Amino acid sequence: MSGRNGAPGAADPIGAGANRSGSNEAAGRIREQIIYGKLAAINLHAGERMQRIARSPLIAESRRFAVAVLTPDVRLAHQIQFEVEHLYALRESVRSALDFFAYDIAEGDVIITADAYGGGTRGQTLTMAMPLFVEGELMLFPAIRAQMSDLGGEIPGGFHPLAHEQWQESMRLTPVKLYVGGKLQRDVFRFLMTNSRTAEWLGADLAAMHACCQEMQRSLLELLGQYGQTAVGQAADAMIAHTEAEAKRFLPRHGAAAGGRQGTAALPAACGGAQIAVTAAWAGEQLVLDFAGTDAQLAAPYNCTAAMTQSIAAASALAGGLDELPLNEGLLAALAFKLPQGSLVSPQFPAATALSGHVTAHAIAAAVTQALRSADESANRGEAGEPHPAIHGGGPWAMLYQPVGSAKVTPLRIEPGFAQVHGGWGPSALFGAGRLLSAEELESGYGFRLERRERQTDGSMQVELHILQGKWEYQAFPYGEDSVLIDSGSSVKQQEDGGTDNMQDGQQGVQEEQEDASGGPVLTSGDRIRLHYAGEAKAEEGEGHDN
Structure with a gap:
């Protein structure tokens, strides 16, 4: 290159090397x-x-x-x-x-x-x-x-x-x-x-x-x-x-002093009413979520393994930026967890876990969200003046299958609606990213007629299914009072909020009228399933549960 005098081989202008390095x-x-x-x-x-x-x-x-x-x-x-x-x-x-x-x-x-x-x-x-x-x-x-x-x-x-x-x-x-x-x-x-x-x-x-x-x-x-x-x-x-x-930039930092921020939530009373407690505080460059104070594991299927708890808690903490960030190790490294062994959020083998994602996960998310909204809540609000977003808010569903002992027993998950989240943006993040079954699929594939799926003025959703043919045993998983009703033709039975004792009691009436050889509640032609999904206020705050 030429120098200042145009002579070949002269030194580069000051800063040119740095510019090249930056490029x-x-x-x-x-x-x-x-x-x-x-x-x-x-x-x-x-x-x-x-x-x-x-x-x-x-x-x-x-x-x-x-x-x-x-x-x-x-x-x-x-x-x-x-x-x-x-x-x-x-x-x-x-x-x-x-x-x-x-x-x-x-x-x-x-x-x-x-x-x-x-x-x-x-x-x-x-x-x-x-x-x-x-x-x-x-x-x-x-x-x-x-x-x-x-x-x-x-x-x-x-x-x-x-x-x-x-x-x-x-x-x-x-x-x-x-x-x-x-x-x-x-x-x-x-x-x-x-x-x-x-x-x-x-x-x-x-x-x-x-x-x-x-x-x-x-x-x-x-x-x-x-x-x-x-x-x-x-x-x-x-x-x-x-x-x-970037994940650390999205995580709220207010209120990290003086022991951090606390949040609590409870499972529905019918699910045992166990308490989830969490404290959110920064330790160095990591946000630590400490679940000390959470109740002990249950003799019921609501226990969250450590991996489930970490996933739900991290998604709740990063709710403001989860869609904008790639899912990789950096996202996970931004947080640390303290999970008491033998508790509801880190049970010991062989505790049951199957319904943790449908019940306990929402309580974990609610507790973390509360912790991140507390301790100077106004300082926690984002640029648009909104509080830390919530990802919880569940709804009822049912599992149907041919009567036990049939030549073929194929489980069918029925979840034809969803609870509304804040702002009317559809289901909560914990609902997942699946699609709702269409009326055509339900009728042609399973013999169910979708007679109603309507959004109400309060944001709730009403769904009604009519059994046209076949014989199905079922397990209903309510999410709040009056969220599942089974119409057996001669009577309508309410499925209580999803606990073990109430689940049995709620299905007893149907069992007396329609009892399969295996003893399980049965749906047959002419029966109807009615499901109610909460509007955004109840879905986010958990008011549908009897806490």
Whole structure:
């Protein structure tokens, strides 16, 4: 380059080297974002493919699954999810599986686990991990976590309202290799199929998970071949660091002194009325959520595993920015947790957990939200003058299945409406991202006529289903007083707020009139199910519960 006098070879102008260095740094950041964008695209494509090729309605329609790419040291590089509960549980269940097979993992191995006490949340949700090796070294690898239609237990589908231990809800599937060196382990596969009421769906869903993981492996190998292992790893690390910084920016910092901020919430009285307590306080660069003071675990299916509690609490704390941030290790690193062992938020095996996501999760979210709104609430309000957003607010649902003892017993989840959240923006984040069943699907596929699904002036939703044909045993899971009514033709029975004793009492009248050989309540042609979903005030504040 020319100097000030135009002579060739003269020194660069002062600052030119710094400008070049800054340009190179900016170019490097752009390149890292491009690489990470391609990594995220691999994940997104796998999620779309999983939904298309899975057989069970829980995945294909309700989208109760998550897909992730993890680093060799089992950090979350990128994740997509359609339910909040997977936020920590996918990574933790993969860590548990890889720890179980430490020094015994090779190319072509596929590990599965469905253990609520091995980093999971509920026994019916299965994680599949497929380690990827390049020249003998573990690389970025895929994992998928999805709710299965049935993995054993006393009640089809695993949602047992009277369960007090894990085995009543499902089998306990600790880490096992479904494939070894690329070869299907037929004894393991046979065991799973034999112990599921929906073997056809389970087999198809496992095949879909395996196919998606294989496609992700091929795409990851192409990405590594295009940019190199070092560059891809650096891109993931850079985005994780960026996400952590952004997550801390979204988390509220007011009131962190003097012991932090407290929040409490209770389960419905019919569910035991147990108390959730949390204190939110900053410790260094992490927001610590301390659940000291939470009640002990219950002999009922409302206990939240550590992974479930962390997922719900983190989503509640990050509610203001969760949609704007990528889901990766940086998001998780912004928070820390203190969970008392043997409590409702970190139970000891074999406490039942199946209904924790439908009951206790809303109480956890309510307590965290209250803590982040308290202690100088006006200072906590965002730029638009709104309080810390809430993600809780549930609604009633029911599980239907052919009478136990039938040649085929297929659980059908009925959740045809949703509670309104603040501002009229639809269902709460804890509702998930599934779609509502259409009237055509319900009538042609299951013999139910959707006679009413109306939003009321107060924001509530009224839904009425008419049973046209067939015979179904059922379990109703209310969410508030008068939220589920069963019209058996000659009488209308109210399903009490979702507890064990009241659940039995509420169904007793129907049992007396229509009792199957198995003793369970039965719906037949002509019966109706009426469900009421709360408006935004009750959905957010939990007024639908008898606390």
